Amino acid sequence: NAGVTQTPKFQVLKTGQSMTLQCAQDMNHEYMSWYRQDPGMGLRLIHYSVGAGITDQGEVPNGYNVSRSTTEDFPLRLLSAAPSQTSVYFCASRTGVSYEQYFGPGTRLTVT
Amino acid sequence: DQQVKQNSPSLSVQEGRISILNCDYTNSMFDYFLWYKKYPAEGPTFLISISSIKDKNEDGRFTVFLNKSAKHLSLHIVPSQPGDSAVYFCAARKGGSEKLVFGKGTKLTVNP
Numbered sequence: 001n002a003g004v005t006q007t008p009k010f011q012v013l014k015t016g017q018s019m020t021l022q023c024a025q026d027m028n029h030e031y032m033s034w035y036r037q038d039p040g041m042g043l044r045l046i047h048y049s050v051g052a053g054i055t056d057q058g059e060v061p062n063g064y065n066v067s068r069s070t071t072e073d074f075p076l077r078l079l080s081a082a083p084s085q086t087s088v089y090f091c092a093s094r095t096g097v098s099y100e101q102y103f104g105p106g107t108r109l110t111v112t
Numbered sequence: 113d114q115q116v117k118q119n120s121p122s123l124s125v126q127e128g129r130i131s132i133l134n135c136d137y138t139n140s141m142f143d144y145f146l147w148y149k150k151y152p153a154e155g156p157t158f159l160i161s162i163s164s165i166k167d168k169n170e171d172g173r174f175t176v177f178l179n180k181s182a183k184h185l186s187l188h189i190v191p192s193q194p195g196d197s198a199v200y201f202c203a204a205r206k207g208g209s210e211k212l213v214f215g216k217g218t219k220l221t222v223n224p
Contacts, residue, residue, distance in 0.1 A: 004155070031210065042116070042201055042214030043156070050210060058211060090155050099144050099205055101212070103155030 004104035023091030032074040036087040118215035131189040135202030142204040
């Protein structure tokens with residue numbers, strides 16, 4: 001199993017540009033989440049999904065959209081990038097039985 | 113309002129000795145707690161967890177203690193090894209919620 005994969009690893013955007021961060025998992029996990037980590041901060045939940053077709057907002061959802069059309073994929077869309085969205089983004093997944101989350105390697109995003 | 117607090121940004125211990133990482137929380141609705149370890153440029157990896165119905169959970173060199181009355185948990189690593197050097201995050205979950213709330217992390221350095 002590849003586990004949780006994220007692409008790209010690094011990305012630089014200009015203010016106002018849009019892009020999609022990709023996340024995929026091959027463990028057939030029902031639950032998937034997106035977090036951001038800023039310097040000196042813990043991880044903060046952006047959006048999450050409890051199954052295909054079902055998503056909900058986390059702690060810091062503004063400026064981000066998600067959809068979940070398949071069990072495997074959970075892309076995160078930045079609609080109009082802002083410097084405040086400069087961060088490291090982590091995708092995670094878990095089964096419906098355990099609360100243990102498996103994290104991807106992260107995407108480092110810089111918005112100039 | 114920070115609901116999960118790790119008040120020590122860093123901790124340094126000698127190889128072979130005990131490492132104790134602390135975490136305090138404010139929300140009495142939290143019923144499940146997890147510890148994650150994170151190396152630079154990697155995603156967090158799950159270490160150990162504890163339910164609020166228990167006060168101790170062990171897994172090899174790692175033990176987590178939960179004191180519900182004090183709203184405090186700690187992670188003990190015995191004996192500490194240089195490979196344990198990483199940032200450790202405490203996270204908490206409220207019953208019935210998918211949302212994990214993370215602390216800011218403690219950077220552990222184990223010196224040979």
